[in-house]
Amino acid sequence: MSAVLASLREADRVAELCLLGTGGVGKAVLNRLAELQDAGVARHIALVAVANSRCGQRGSTLQPRQARDPVALLSRATSMEWVDDLFSVPGSARRIVIDATASDAVAARHAHWLAQGIDVVTANKLGQGGSLLRWQAIRAAQSSGRARYGDAATVGAGLPLLRTLRALTAGGDRITSISGVLSGSLAWLFDRYDGSQPFSALVREARDLGYTEPDPRDDLSGADVCRKLLILARAAGIALSESEIKVTPLFDAALALATHTELDTALSRLDAPLRLRLDAAKSRNVSLRVVARWREGTATVGLETLAFDDELAHAAGTDNRVVIHSTRYQQRPLGIQGPGAGADITAAALLDDVLSITAA
Ligand SMILES: NC(=O)c1ccc[n+]([C@@H]2O[C@H](COP(=O)([O-])OP(=O)(O)OC[C@H]3O[C@@H](n4cnc5c(N)ncnc54)[C@H](OP(=O)(O)O)[C@@H]3O)[C@@H](O)[C@H]2O)c1
The missing domain is CATH 3.30.360.10 (Dihydrodipicolinate Reductase; domain 2)
Structure with a gap:
């Protein structure tokens, strides 16, 4: 474990991160998170879970470079239920889900997570680019609580649009x-x-x-x-x-x-x-x-x-x-x-949103 992560005591955490999706964008997120942690920029952010549609990995502090290919079958029927279970109890750290999937089922959960006080950062366009009702639910959940929605990666891969x-x-x-x-x-x-x-x-x-x-x-x-x-x-x-x-x-x-x-x-x-x-x-x-x-x-x-x-x-x-x-x-x-395309710039936009949430 790197010195940065070893020193990340639970009491010092500003945020706990769960990444959904280990495809091109998900893997680029893990690479960039590792680089940011090595550089000391993301030292208050702990990666606590990574999952794709079949497998997941959980831990108090996962090392991003070693979490690229989770192998343990999910302990819940879906990755969304797995996240609900993981983040069921609010602690002092912010709970952030990164959605790096193209899954409609995951996007359908965005408003629910926001309503639970869980921040959502997404490259998945099916949240705000889905039905009018889903967009309205995401807006309502954002405005009714303190959870934030990071969507810069959904259009223009982080361009200031x-x-x-x-x-x-x-x-x-x-x-x-x-x-x-x-x-x-x-x-x-x-x-x-x-x-x-x-x-x-x-x-x-x-x-x-x-x-x-x-x-x-x-x-x-x-x-x-x-x-x-x-x-x-x-x-x-x-x-x-x-x-x-x-x-x-x-x-x-x-x-x-x-x-x-x-x-x-x-x-x-x-x-x-x-x-x-x-x-x-x-x-x-x-x-x-x-x-x-x-x-x-x-x-x-x-x-x-x-x-x-x-x-x-x-x-x-x-x-x-x-x-x-x-x-x-x-x-x-x-x-x-x-x-406006590419896994690396999309990952950078996602983690910019994460850093902005943790700085708020
Ligand atoms: N690539 C770009 O330039 C770019 C730019 C902006 C936005 N995006 C968006 O970023 C997202 C990811 O793109 P990508 O290129 O990384 O796609 P990808 O390579 O196909 O990866 C998708 C990942 O999502 C996982 N997944 C699917 N359903 C899931 C579920 N229910 N729970 C957890 N994980 C699930 C897949 O897992 P399995 O392997 O188990 O199915 C896979 O690991 C898409 O929404 C895309 O539109 C991409």
């Missing part, structure tokens, strides 16, 4: 439109797609690099971008629901219905139609991007052709770019841009 929208709204500004390239993986795909290789080959490459969602169809369907648009609009106080967003997927029904084992081959169904779109775009000297747009009365997600001088056309690599119009920013909009 949500906090900017909240600060503008709190300052009396009224947001009149939000548009953006909100998916780092889709931005990367269309930035790279020049016809020199099939689109499906790029999708497989993006999946192997960890840029796409666990199932790349969540990106290609527009579902992931739709959730991000919901989260952005709701951060601006707009009670947008999913049924109000017109989403145009990039693929057909056959790819939608493909099983996980058929998926790799079925991805080739993307190639011909997207090649046609690319050739048409090239002939008009415009670029292709999946864009999300909200303004009062209309909300859309889909593949658009953008002129090269369009403010959304120039996000490179995995960059997200968001353009906000408001009563304050009427003539010239506010633009926020930066890398």
Whole structure:
């Protein structure tokens, strides 16, 4: 045990941390937590539990680097019940759950944990990007107690998007439109797609690099971008629901219905139609991007052709770019841009939220 952890007496703890999810993001959280503890930055935060959907590990102070692959089968039916059991008794330390899963069942528990006084820090968009009722329950649970909800990792992997929208709204500004390239993986795909290789080959490459969602169809369907648009609009106080967003997927029904084992081959169904779109775009000297747009009365997600001088056309690599119009920013909009995908920056955003909660 490192000197830092050995000296972490229970009485000195500011926070106890439970991590759900040991995939790309979860493992990056553990690596970064270890680095922060080595640097003395997170010395008051004790990792007390790590779990995926099947296995978990609990302890008074776990060493992050050794908790990457928990092997003990969960002692409760679900990881959520396991957390409830772990954090059932409030102590002097803050109790924080990091949700690094893409699980709807875990997201459904966010409001319950907040109501129990347990802070929730999440990369999972199905909390605030889920149903209107779930978002309202999370808001109500936050405002009725002292538990905090850290959501910076859900959109833009920690870019200052949500906090900017909240600060503008709190300052009396009224947001009149939000548009953006909100998916780092889709931005990367269309930035790279020049016809020199099939689109499906790029999708497989993006999946192997960890840029796409666990199932790349969540990106290609527009579902992931739709959730991000919901989260952005709701951060601006707009009670947008999913049924109000017109989403145009990039693929057909056959790819939608493909099983996980058929998926790799079925991805080739993307190639011909997207090649046609690319050739048409090239002939008009415009670029292709999946864009999300909200303004009062209309909300859309889909593949658009953008002129090269369009403010959304120039996000490179995995960059997200968001353009906000408001009563304050009427003539010239506010633009926020930066890398918006990747396990390491997502993990950093999660732990920034944890540190901010423990500093409060
Ligand atoms: N990668 C990025 O760039 C990025 C950026 C922003 C946000 N995110 C979000 O971060 C989340 C995680 O992404 P990822 O790339 O790490 O996914 P991933 O590699 O597929 O990992 C998901 C993890 O969640 C676990 N899990 C699933 N259901 C669970 C449950 N009920 N209880 C506990 N653990 C459960 C899985 O465990 P099993 O193996 O047992 O199923 C797995 O360890 C997603 O919501 C994603 O949208 C990712």
